[in-house]
Amino acid sequence: MQKKLSVLVVTSALLSLSACGLLPGKSDESKNVSASKLYAEAREEMDGAHYEAAIKLFEKLESNYPFGTYAAQAQMEIAYAHYKAQDQAEALAAVERFIKLHPNHPAVDYMYYLRGLINFNDQIGFMSFIYAQDPTERDPKATREAFAAFKELVDKFPNSKYAPDSIQRMSYLINAMAAYEVHVANYYYRRGAYLAALNRAQGAVTDYSDAPAREEALFIMIRAYDKLGMLELRDDTQRIFQKNYPNSHFLGGKGSGDAAWWKFWAKSGPQPAPKDVVQ
Numbered sequence: 083m084q085k086k087l088s089v090l091v092v093t094s095a096l097l098s099l100s101a102c103g104l105l106p107g108k109s110d111e112s113k114n115v116s117a118s119k120l121y122a123e124a125r126e127e128m129d130g131a132h133y134e135a136a137i138k139l140f141e142k143l144e145s146n147y148p149f150g151t152y153a154a155q156a157q158m159e160i161a162y163a164h165y166k167a168q169d170q171a172e173a174l175a176a177v178e179r180f181i182k183l184h185p186n187h188p189a190v191d192y193m194y195y196l197r198g199l200i201n202f203n204d205q206i207g208f209m210s211f212i213y214a215q216d217p218t219e220r221d222p223k224a225t226r227e228a229f230a231a232f233k234e235l236v237d238k239f240p241n242s243k244y245a246p247d248s249i250q251r252m253s254y255l256i257n258a259m260a261a262y263e264v265h266v267a268n269y270y271y272r273r274g275a276y277l278a279a280l281n282r283a284q285g286a287v288t289d290y291s292d293a294p295a296r297e298e299a300l301f302i303m304i305r306a307y308d309k310l311g312m313l314e315l316r317d318d319t320q321r322i323f324q325k326n327y328p329n330s331h332f333l334g335g336k337g338s339g340d341a342a343w344w345k346f347w348a349k350s351g352p353q354p355a356p357k358d359v360v361q
């Protein structure tokens with residue numbers, strides 16, 4: 083009896099598998115959609131800020147039409163969609179993949195620019211950052227990586243339409259790196275580590291001579307020299323300070339009244355993903 087039951091179970095299973103094989107498999111309907119229609123649908127999702135849906139459609143576009151203009155455009159759009167979705171790791175991976183596959187693409191300069199924006203983190207690290215957050219609190223590693231990315235774009239493509247904005251951002255990032263050094267110098271000074279404060283302030287003055295933060299760095303040097311009893315160096319530094327910043331608010335002056343150094347965005351902002359590559 084048990085043997086018959088086992089045979090029955092095995093037979094039923096085989097019949098089920100056979101029946102499944104006879105049924106038509108579920109096909110991917112997107113394979114029958116033209117490249118232009120898939121691209122249009124994906125762009126519609128992008129325009130509606132439905133980035134995950136857009137990424138899936140662009141991936142299908144690249145998979146179904148791996149050769150030609152649409153595939154490269156899809157790769158660019160995927161990188162931009164990940165960036166807009168604030169997925170930094172995926173966005174950077176997509177950018178690096180595009181640059182590796184298409185080093186001579188007519189829009190590859192945009193991908194270098196996008197790499198800078200991703201590191202700069204435009205939505206979180208840029209707009210909300212400049213409006214509300216102390217610039218010295220920015221991760222210096224991310225700042226250096228963003229600067230390097232924009233510098234590579236400017237060096238490789240000096241005539242790129244993205245170069246002017248990149249140069250502005252590089253200027254901002256230099257100021258941010260200098261401000262970070264001043265932030266650390268102040269931290270040491272407040273805790274009585276005057277020699278460490280002096281060294282960080284000196285570094286800011288030497289490495290970022292044109293940055294606005296140089297003013298405060300010199301002022302920290304004056305105070306640190308005073309605390310360390312190095313009065314001759316204190317007086318020399320103070321003379322340099324007063325000569326360069328006669329109206330400094332650090333010495334009770336009125337200051338210049340200029341807007342904060344990091345508010346450079348009034349003239350221009352980050353450029354959007356190019357949509358004119360596909361003919």
